Amino acid sequence: MSHFDDLNLSNPVNNALKDLGFTVPTPIQTHAFPVILSGKDLVGVSQTGTGKTFAYLMPLLKDLKFSKEINPRTLILVPTRELVVQVVEQIESLTKYMNVRVLGVYGGKNINSQKPAVMAGVDVLVGTPGRTYDLVLHHSLSLKNVKKLVIDEVDVMLDLGFRFQLTNIFDMLPTKRQHIMFSATMTEEVDALIDDHFISPEKITIAVSGTPLENIAQFSYEVRNFYTKANLLKHLLADKKKYQKVLVFVSSKRNADRLYESMEEMFEKDLCIIHSNKSQNYRLRSLEQFNDGNKRILIATDVIARGLDIEDVTHVINMDVPIYPENYMHRIGRTGRAEKEGTSMLLYTEKERACKKAIEELMKVQIMECDVPDEVEVSKELLPEERPKSKQIELADKVGAKEAKGESTHEKKDKNKKVNLGGSYRRKITKKYKKPKTRGDKNQNRKTKGK
The missing domain is CATH 3.40.50.300 (P-loop containing nucleotide triphosphate hydrolases)
Structure with missing residues (x-):
């Protein structure tokens, strides 16, 4: 396809794209559009800067109908706060001629200020996994009506340690839903996540990460x-x-x-x-x-x-x-x-x-x-991690590693030969109340002492 008109987009989305000055879809947008529109699970692998965000937004917005439902029907998870803000802005630009409620949630901001906005009603929720999960735990957000789940830059999420939140969010979603995942790299963790939660996903690979950008x-x-x-x-x-x-x-x-x-x-x-x-x-x-x-x-x-x-x-x-x-x-x-x-x-x-x-x-x-230009000064100042270890420390480490630790070679002074007996009070009590010579019945011990 060589033009957005070939994708049979809705008029509001088409008009918004024209206002943005976009006329030709990128390869990832062309290949992902029919798959997402069909309702199949999708895994898209594409280099950064290839238009992945619009690749999933265009088909999702084409299917999104007006609703008074409070709970979100589309959930988009991204790894960073900045990306939340950017995706929300892109959705707003594409829904310029549509009546769609969009909200972004992320950490670093008071959760109490986000609760009322979520509870007021939202069609498309964009959030980081951590804050989205927190809002569910606070009973401010329900995911029971989510029909489309998008996970963008999933490899970064897993690198940042969001696997726990992602797994729990999956468990909170309804059984019937569509999964859409985009990533620049495929790792073992990403593969494991796909195997656990996706159903026969269609994989689209455009410009594998590692391919040099020619421009x-x-x-x-x-x-x-x-x-x-x-x-x-x-x-x-x-x-x-x-x-x-x-x-x-x-x-x-x-x-x-x-x-x-x-x-x-x-x-x-x-x-x-x-x-x-x-x-x-x-x-x-x-x-x-x-x-x-x-x-x-x-x-x-x-x-x-x-x-x-x-x-x-x-x-x-x-x-x-x-x-x-x-x-x-x-x-x-x-x-x-x-x-x-x-x-x-x-x-x-x-x-x-x-x-x-x-x-x-x-x-x-x-x-x-x-070559580094001659006029660039070579600094002698080193960061702590750049400084070489002291030779004395290295020598001490080597000596310590070779010699086994043992008793001191010189004879102890008399004051250091004393054994800790537990204090004068304890010694007096021990002397007064001696332990019985034989163990057994107390009465039997007393009879033995009387004899």
């Missing part, structure tokens, strides 16, 4: 340590014309904060940050400022590496090498979207070289090596 130019720099990476990053980002909208990924929250502090003085007006320790309002504000172009540089952990549609990112810079090669693909998928060209840069140390090689083997592509 993304990839470069790498071998750098000595974290703060030298920060110096290189500052040197590159000084060129505002070239680096117009840059997403910088850092693996840990602590290193994200360190990088922000290192760059704040030079890029204060251009810089924002997102990670899970930031408040929900702060995270949404940072994302909005970056999306709107008010901030040029966004430092983030992998919390936004998946699913989020951030427009016109010119560069993705990896401050470190992800342990799992697939995560590199998800990161760089934030650029080069909608057939636009993008650039990815990977900064790695000698210790991270093996992880870089694993990424190249997965993609079957050699990432181009670049």
